[in-house]
Amino acid sequence: MDYRKLKEEIILYSQEIGIDKIGFTTADTFREMKNRLIRQAESGYQSGFEEPDINKRVHPELIFPEPRSIISIAIAYPSKMKDAPQSKKGERRGIFARASWGTDYHVILRDKLKRLEEFIKGRVPAAITKSMVDTGELVDRAVAERAGIGWSGKNCSIITPEFGSYVYLGEMITSLPLEPDKPMEDRCGDCNKCIDVCPTGALVAGGQLNAKRCIAFLTQTKGFLPDEFRKKLGNRLYGCDTCQTVCPENKGKDFHVHPETEPDPEIAKPLLKPLLSISNRDFKEKFGHVSGSWRGKKPIQRNAIIALAHYKDETALPELIKVLKEDSRPVIRGTAAWAIGKIGGADAEPELQHALDRETDVEVLNEIKKGIQLLETPQ
Known part of the structure; x- marks a missing residue:
């Protein structure tokens, strides 16, 4: 041969x-x-x-x-x-990473x-x-x-x-003995832009990543997002592109050669408020074909709530209050409570106080208390 x-x-x-x-x-x-x-x-x-x-x-x-x-x-x-x-305003959107x-x-x-x-x-x-x-x-x-x-x-x-x-x-x-190609020379040199701008300091050194601090990883977790990362999340729903967008080697690189990789803008950059009440069936129908849906809707909904808090979107308070009252999942209820406190508004304190009286989950109670504290602390 x-x-x-x-x-x-x-x-x-x-x-x-x-x-x-x-x-x-x-x-x-x-x-x-x-x-x-x-x-x-x-x-x-x-x-x-x-x-x-x-x-x-x-x-x-x-x-x-x-x-x-x-x-x-x-x-x-x-x-x-x-x-x-x-x-x-009133129509805030999240973002899925380019991948x-x-x-x-x-x-x-x-x-x-x-x-x-x-x-x-x-x-x-x-x-x-x-x-x-x-x-x-x-x-x-x-x-x-x-x-x-x-x-x-x-x-x-x-x-x-x-x-x-x-x-x-x-x-x-x-099983075939095909001739190997030569590795490419590293061209990063002394450039450290990606390390310097990583939002959470996840790039601890060139080529070494603390995955547990990486926003791309954190957006895929299903539990409560640790407090220190919530303000870093911004409007990200899945993944993070910061270390790619700042890379000089990526400047001017934009290829539209595969139709199947083209984003549907309403899916890649969706409205946040509708995500709070989306059903499993609708989530799978709308987002099921993208890689960012692999963990299901829960992490995306949690991140959407944090993104609404990031924007301090008061128009989202009715939806967040409904989530706090009705959602069966502690992580989603608790994150909504924290977001209500972050956003504020006339209804925020009474709704959080009512929730404090009826809630039984220890972690959710902790998030409600955080929300109340945020209302009492000038931001």
């Missing part, structure tokens, strides 16, 4: 099916990544969403029989929204990888392949870095010369 020719054919086919970048690397152990992951675990910086077995994340042979090479792919996505609706615009990237990448697998097996029927996107054992970024897709930036994203860091990543382990 002429594997050099096969690699060229794979590259050409990848371009035909809309893969923007493709790279090849060995299936050797990801030794540097293993050291990073160990440091991450020892420092308590893991999110809890990742594969818990570090060895599986860095030893391809533990998850695939006799791996010979790994193919990494990248798909570019837009950084600017066309016809973005304006957030205005959650358009169709769920897992779906997009899995489709590309499946077609690539079928092409490879059409050429080499005995080939064995295993593809993964984000939720697999391997670290997408480590594979992409070693396969020459881009370099690993200080913002913990893969940065490509062509598309900046606005790329989705996926990979395929194969």
Whole structure:
């Protein structure tokens, strides 16, 4: 088998099916990544969403029989929204991070990888392949870095010369000995903009992230958001783009080459108040196709409540008071109580006092007391 020719054919086919970048690397152990992951675990910086077995994340042979090479792919996505609706008084809006615009990237990448697998097996029927996107054992970024897709930036994203860091990543382990590509030289240099502007100081050093402080992670949690992060959330409903938008390598990068990645402005930047009463069925119907919906509506609703408090939107008080009175979920009731106190208004104190008398959940009672304290404290 002429594997050099096969690699060229794979590259050409990848371009035909809309893969923007493709790279090849060995299936050797990801030794540097293993050291990073160990440091991450020892420092308590893991999110809890990742594969818990570090060895599986860095030893391809533990998850695939006799791996010979790994193919990494990248798909570019837009950084600017066309016809973005304006957030205005009485009609405040939240925002989903760019990686959650358009169709769920897992779906997009899995489709590309499946077609690539079928092409490879059409050429080499005995080939064995295993593809993964984000939720697999391997670290997408480590594979992409070693396969020459881009370099690993200080913002913990893969940065490509062509598309900046606005790329989705996926990979395929194969039994084929395909020639590896060379890694790319790091171009971050002494630039520390992403570290300097991270809203919560989650980027503790270049290329090292304390996931538990990262807003992108925090927006996906389902419990009460710790007080110190509420004022940092702004109007974010899912994810955070700050470390990408300040990156000089992303300046002027905006690609609209895949229709499926284009955002629906009313979904990517939705009105906040309707989110407070949206049903499970309506949430799935409206937001179910975007990656930001994977944790369900609860985190999005909690974040919407915090965003309304951020705006001090008094027009939202009737909806927030209704949530405080009627919602069965302590996290949502409690966050609404805190938001009512943050926003203020004539009805705020009596409603919070009534809630204090009828509430039985200890955590919600604590949030009601915080709301009352906010009313008594000049802001």
